[in-house]
Amino acid sequence: AQSVTQLDSHVSVSEGTPVLLRCNYSSSYSPSLFWYVQHPNKGLQLLLKYTSAATLVKGINGFEAEFKKSETSFHLTKPSAHMSDAAEYFCVVSAPGTYKYIFGTGTRLKVLA
Amino acid sequence: EAQVTQNPRYLITVTGKKLTVTCSQNMNHEYMSWYRQDPGLGLRQIYYSMNVEVTDKGDVPEGYKVSRKEKRNFPLILESPSPNQTSLYFCASRARGAGNQPQHFGDGTRLSIL
Numbered sequence: 001a002q003s004v005t006q007l008d009s010h011v012s013v014s015e016g017t018p019v020l021l022r023c024n025y026s027s028s029y030s031p032s033l034f035w036y037v038q039h040p041n042k043g044l045q046l047l048l049k050y051t052s053a054a055t056l057v058k059g060i061n062g063f064e065a066e067f068k069k070s071e072t073s074f075h076l077t078k079p080s081a082h083m084s085d086a087a088e089y090f091c092v093v094s095a096p097g098t099y100k101y102i103f104g105t106g107t108r109l110k111v112l113a
Numbered sequence: 114e115a116q117v118t119q120n121p122r123y124l125i126t127v128t129g130k131k132l133t134v135t136c137s138q139n140m141n142h143e144y145m146s147w148y149r150q151d152p153g154l155g156l157r158q159i160y161y162s163m164n165v166e167v168t169d170k171g172d173v174p175e176g177y178k179v180s181r182k183e184k185r186n187f188p189l190i191l192e193s194p195s196p197n198q199t200s201l202y203f204c205a206s207r208a209r210g211a212g213n214q215p216q217h218f219g220d221g222t223r224l225s226i227l
Contacts, residue, residue: 009153032213043117043203043218044156051213090155096213099144099163100171103155 002027004093006104014112019078021107023065023091026072033074034092035065038106044090050074061085086111115140119204119219126194127227134189134222136204143209145187146171146216147179149200156203162187194226 007022025031032051036044048059055067065076074091091104117138126132138145146161148171158171162181176198178190187206191198201223205216 034215043220046215049215099161100158105153105155
């Protein structure tokens with residue numbers, strides 16, 4: 001069985017400071033992991049994906065995530081927040097050979113001027 | 114432009130009146146899926162389709178139907194909508210392959226059932 005837990009429902013940072021959005025997963029198999037971003041009244045846009053290649057994954061807009069198997073974590077980071085990063089972020093897990101994607105409950109990022 | 118198109122984007126209707134939300138993709142993707150998004154619950158999978166005429170239930174299929182007669186289209190049907198189906202709905206598609214393929218999402222359909 002698979003599951004994903006986003007540890008913070010809301011995160012607030014000041015513009016120009018680092019962003020950390022936390023995600024822990026559970027999977028019986030080596031999973032595929034994704035981060036998506038959702039801006040208001042928009043669909044979900046893929047930020048980055050992990051598919052068992054490099055453990056440090058770089059995505060769009062300066063985001064990156066590190067897969068840590070020992071900690072079953074896939075935290076999303078960005079060195080310097082921008083106002084346009086304010087959105088909701090979803091961590092997603094999928095087991096290989098399946099058609100199921102399990103979404104976390106989301107983290108709403110607020111960026112303060 | 115590669116895209117997943119949902120219609121309508123917004124709909125207010127009444128209990129029991131059948132409705133269909135259409136979803137179309139232009140990427141020749143085999144896999145398509147429907148999700149509902151509710152506050153504090155993230156996205157939950159309703160139904161998915163691995164190819165034409167092949168569909169299966171997701172985690173919350175009750176009260177919904179789907180069909181996949183053509184590769185590009187995957188409509189979501191609510192035969193007798195009820196207020197607990199008021200939600201934001203997303204259609205998604207992806208190419209053939211294992212679960213490591215990312216999905217492409219439509220812009221969503223906001224349904225209100227009175």
